[in-house]
Amino acid sequence: MKKGSESYEAILRRTDEIDKLLITLFETAEKEKGGLKIALLSQGGYGRRELCLYSDIDLLFLYEGKEKTSLKSFAEKVLHPLWDVGLEVGFATRTVSDCEELMQEDLTILSSLIDGRYLAGDRGLFNNFESMKEKFFSSLALREKFFQQKSKEDEDRWHKYGGSVYLLEPHLKEGEGGLRDYHTLYWFARIAQGLTNPQDFGKNGLLSSEDFHHFWKAINFLWRVREELHRLAGRRQDQLLFEHQETIGRLLGFSNTPQFLGVEQFMQQYYRHAATIRRISKKAVRECLIQSLRGSTPVEHTSEDSHFRIVEGKLSLGTPGLFQKDPLCLLKVFHIARHHGVEIDDSTRGEIARNLSSIDDSFRSSAPAASLFRAMLRESGGLGRMLVQMNETGVLGKFLPEFEKLHFRAQHDIYHLYTVDVHSIFAVGEFEKVLEGKYAESHPTFTEISKDLKRNDLLAFAILYHDIGKGEGKGHVEKGAPLIRRAGDRLGFSSAELDLLEFLERSHLIMTHLAFRRDLEEQNLIIRFAKSVQNLENLNLLCLLTFCDVHAVSPEAMTSWKASLLEYLYLKTREVLRSGDYTPERVSSHLGKIRGAVGSLLPRQNDLEEFDHFFQSMPSRYVMSASPETVAYHLRLWRKLESDRIVFDWRILSREGLNEVTLLTLDTPGLFSKMAGIFTAHNINILRAELSVSKLGYALHTFFVTDHGGLLISDVETWESIFQDLRAVLSGRVRIEDLVSEKFSPSLFKKKVAQKLPSRIDIDNDVSAFYTVIDIYAHDRVGLLYQVTTTLTALGLYVDVSKISTKVDQVADTFYVKDIFGHKITDESRLKRVKEVLVEVLEKEPTPDWRVPL
Structure with a gap:
């Protein structure tokens, strides 16, 4: 691909070639025009001589006379050869009077008429057209009306296409900092100063020579990208989709380095140029307005x-x-x-x-x-x-020279919507919202935490610098710690405050990892975390930093469910810190408290005896983690087992924005995988699963789910259909494999194509006192959880807790497992086999007849 101003030269050459073709076609069709006067004009991007590879060719047949039949025949003679070779051609036929009337009625048409450029035909007719436009432009009232309307259109356009230069998938033409911003400046300059060539922007004071140099370089870069995008897509495509960025970056010469991916360097360059276009065009447009509308007193x-x-x-x-x-x-x-x-x-x-x-x-x-x-x-x-x-x-x-390295720094994943510098500043903005009470209703706990802060400036600076290490490449947490300490020292923070800043920098990913990936009912995990934060002030600061960080990733990143998990981790850790007792034995008093609280929720005395029977049969993890309200709810479902072998219930958790689904039945091997398969067949996402088996052999499984779009499900018929499928599968009338292949339609939910990272399996026997913890990192696809749980069952592993975390294109699923005897899996050869089989499952594309590769 040509570089620099040669991009413009390539576009000019393409425009010239189409010009020659049209002039030839016009001359060939001359005999068809009869007594009409006709002038052929190019409009839009073609009129500005900016014809990209798959841009539309917009034409205006300007005519004078009444022989409409001749006009139609003439236009067809010109247009049909273009259509026959597959060119996208748009056209209009108008008189000069038609154009004038349209401009009076609808100023939006003026943009395309401004771009009108003579190609062939009656030069006098074209001159009349130009004179009509100049007369129109001379009206101060009409100019002001056009400028106001076009400014409003730009505001609406920016909002429609994301409202930021720094979007994950920017629109090269219509987005903020895109080519349309340049077009707006061209139109304003044409009306206010009579400029017809963008090369004159830097010659008459509209732009300084330095600004013009940077502006024109940025425009050429966007043209280069647009040309390659059109070529890659094989059609007109102006949104720089995630799936195309890596290829285009490579075509433009950006390659990977030890610190940064080539695609990240490419996108950084794009954002820098788009910001230049936005900044300079806005400034120059305002200058045009001042020049054009002189007379008002500021x-x-x-x-x-x-x-x-x-x-x-x-x-x-x-x-x-x-x-x-x-x-x-x-x-x-x-x-x-x-x-x-x-x-x-x-x-x-x-x-x-x-x-x-x-x-x-x-x-x-x-x-x-x-x-x-x-x-x-x-x-x-x-x-x-x-x-x-x-x-x-x-x-x-x-x-803040450390921060300068974050400027325009892209993060090549679908999860992060903004560049690192913008994300960091947005996170500070989220902190402001918390302080101002804007989350008091939706997230009251975080608002209450903020009221106890002693040093807003310290936390604001920690939030601003939390990703500072990303300016140095991979391993940003470790690289960021000395950077925030150095900057904090320069700003005059005390030694103790520098220690706190470094702690927040090193720890800023911990709470999301624990809240979204780990079993928060593991008391030892909470105790270890409490020890690491040391005191309540540190916990408060880290919790608010985490909340603001996730909120600033994208508008959808902090769901109600994730906020509730983060809040739960905070409250449990605060409880340990306040008690001052780090020994697990202190929780034994919990049993008596639960019994008393549940008893107050039960209407009859014999219900309490039934509770004792139920509670004594449940595993200790359930006993220690279930709330009194949850226990009372499960006890009511437990009674239904007397009349039905399968108890299935669902309820809406409005605050979390999801459904809680409870299954009570006799435990059988693979029950979790069967439920995962049923949910897959109904296109339902599992966010978390809590699986308990009583000493009497009954499974009490709880699932927290949403539909495929992340919304809760209130349709009764959907739940009834799920229950009927559950009965059919558990009774043996329907095989789960057949149900999944029959109902499951992955094409309905085709995911955005992204850079596919290699699958990874991590197995940890230290994080939990009772379970082997398996972390699975893989490219997401519908039905993945069903395949994984089926595989775990086939490997003889029993899942008690599962947490599902999806960042748009990548999943990070966690499974707390035991063997058939209720023990951790410690045999190295068996752990190696588990890894190998899971990796094979993750790497192969699923087929309708998929089976576990054992």
């Missing part, structure tokens, strides 16, 4: 600092040369803008950019700068927005 007032003023709702410099005289104002300007709730205007941003070199090592280590920045972190309201502006202008990276 609204101006001063701020509390005489060096600044607020003009038209933006902060502006009131003292020339201020940043040279007092470099500390390079920080103070953001503090003042935040106080007034305004943006910083373009001219002031330009002054900031020209003075960034003043932020040197001496500035960064100065006490006034450090004190001001900590004060900015400490104050409430507008912190996230302030950091965004500091990041956009380059001040944040200059003042």
Whole structure:
């Protein structure tokens, strides 16, 4: 692929070739036009001479006369050869009067007419068309109306296509920082300044020579990417899908390094160029508006600092040369803008950019700068927005050089929606929301935690720097610890505070791992975690950091279910920390408390005797973990076993946004895998499974599930159908394999194609006192859990707890297993065999007649 400005040259050559073809076709069709005057014009991207590989060819047949039959015959003579070779051609036939009327009625048509370029035919007719447009542009009222409408369209477009430059799958044309932003600038410049060639943007003061250089380089990069994307997709495709990014990055010359993937370097470059297009086009569009709509008096007032003023709702410099005289104002300007709730205007941003070199090592280590920045972190309201502006202008990276390496840093997985720098700043914004009580209703525990914080600035800085190691490549936790300590020392945090910052950096992934991947009823696990955090203040800080981190990954990352798991881990750990007793023996008093609480929920005295019988038959893990309400609920279901061999019940957990499903029946080998198969057949996702077997041989299995879209299921008929299938399978009338192959339709839920990572199996005999823990990491596919549980059963392993974690394209499933005798699996040869069989299952694509490879 051509590089640099040669991308533009390649597009020009393609445009010229189509021009020649159309001119030839026009001349060939001349005899068909009769007495009509006809001029052929190109429009849209073709009119701007920006014809990418599979772009539409938009044409306008401008005519004068009344012989419509001749016009139709003439147009067909030109168009049919183009259609015959498969070109996408759009066209319109209009008179100059038609165009004028349309422009008066619908200003959106003006965009395509602005781009109208003469190709062939009556030159006088084309000149009339141009004169009509110039007359239209001369009307101040119409210009203002067009500018306002186009600005509103842009706002709507940005919102529709994600509202950010830093999206996982950006739209090259319509997204923020895409080619449409350049088109908007072209239209505004055409109307306000009469520019017809984008190469003139840097010649008449609209853009500085430096801005034009960066802007044109960015536009050319997007054209290069768009060309390759069209070629790769074999059609017009303008959204840079995840599945294409690695290939296009490689085609553009980006290769893997020991620190970063080639595709991550490619996307970093894309984000940098898209941000340049957004920044410069917005600034230049505002300049066009000022030039075009001169005459109105700007609204101006001063701020509390005489060096600044607020003009038209933006902060502006009131003292020339201020940043040279007092470099500390390079920080103070953001503090003042935040106080007034305004943006910083373009001219002031330009002054900031020209003075960034003043932020040197001496500035960064100065006490006034450090004190001001900590004060900015400490104050409430507008912190996230302030950091965004500091990041956009380059001040944040200059003042915090470790953070500069995160700028535009992509994370090549479907889970992370934003670049590392944007994610980190968004996480600080989530912290602000917690402090402001915006999660008081949905997540009250986290809101209550925030009320006890002593140092908001310390936690805000820890959140901002929690992924700082990603600027150094792989192993970001270990690499990030010394970086946050160094930066914190520069900002004047005390030695004890530096220890705390380092602890938060090293520990920021632990709570998600434990909450989403581990059995929280394992008391030893909670005790070990409590020992690692040491005290309640550390736990509070780490919990809030974790909550904000997950929330900032993407709008869907922190589900109600995940929040409830994180809250449960926090509450259990807080209980251990408050008790001051780290011995598991202290929990024995729990039995008496449970008995009393359940007794208060049961209406009759003999119910309590029945409870004793039920409780004594259940395994200790159930006894220690079940809440009184859950025990009373299970006891009511237990009674139904007297009249039915299979008890099946479901209920809605509204707060968590899922369903709890309970099965009570005689335990049989493979019961869990059969349930997984039934849920698979009905396209239901299992998020967690808790499996208990009583001493009497009854299975009490609880599943927490959603539909395939992550929503709870309230349709009674669905549950009735599941129950009927369950009866048929457990009675032996239907084989689970047949049910799955009959009902299961994976094509309905085709997943986004992603870079497929190798499957991995980790087996741990240390994390649990009672179970062997198997962690499975694999590319997700519908029915995977059914295959895994069936395989575990075939290997003679019994699952008591399962946690299912899916990050869009990758699953991380955890199984707590025992052998048939209730013991851990410790034999090395057997563990090796378990790994080998599971890997084979994970790596092979499933077929309708799939069987465990034993």
